[in-house]
Amino acid sequence: MVDGLDCVSQSDRLFFELHPERKYRIRYADQAEIEFLKATGDPTPTGWWVYAAVCNVAPGVRTKVFLAAPEVRETNVSDDMARAVFEAYKPTGRTRERSL
Numbered sequence: 001m002v003d004g005l006d007c008v009s010q011s012d013r014l015f016f017e018l019h020p021e022r023k024y025r026i027r028y029a030d031q032a033e034i035e036f037l038k039a040t041g042d043p044t045p046t047g048w049w050v051y052a053a054v055c056n057v058a059p060g061v062r063t064k065v066f067l068a069a070p071e072v073r074e075t076n077v078s079d080d081m082a083r084a085v086f087e088a089y090k091p092t093g094r095t096r097e098r099s100l
Contacts, residue, residue: 005032008052009062016056024082025054026075029066037066044068051075053086065089 008030015025029037029050037044044050048068055063067089077085 005030005036008033012054012056012062012064013060015054016059016062022079022082023056024079024086025056026077026082026085027052027054028075033066042066045070049073053082053089055083055086065091 011030012025016022029052033052034044034050037050044066045068048070049072050066050068051073052064052066057063065086067085
């Protein structure tokens, strides 16, 4: 699982290197991330699509949040839209339910 997570992290790094004007990204969660979420008790309903909203904090420093939707959603979105999704789902210390 760790090797898979490292590959995904490198994929995010490459995305931001190729798109230096971007600070945010939405993508489908990788299978390694989904397995990690399951191992940590994530309550994602069976059959839902899992997404990652990634924020490039600084070169080499990224953070991400996961969200799920019952149907396929567009991932090729603008930086502003990706930021809005990231901000909506980032931890706030309160539990909130949202849909993508």
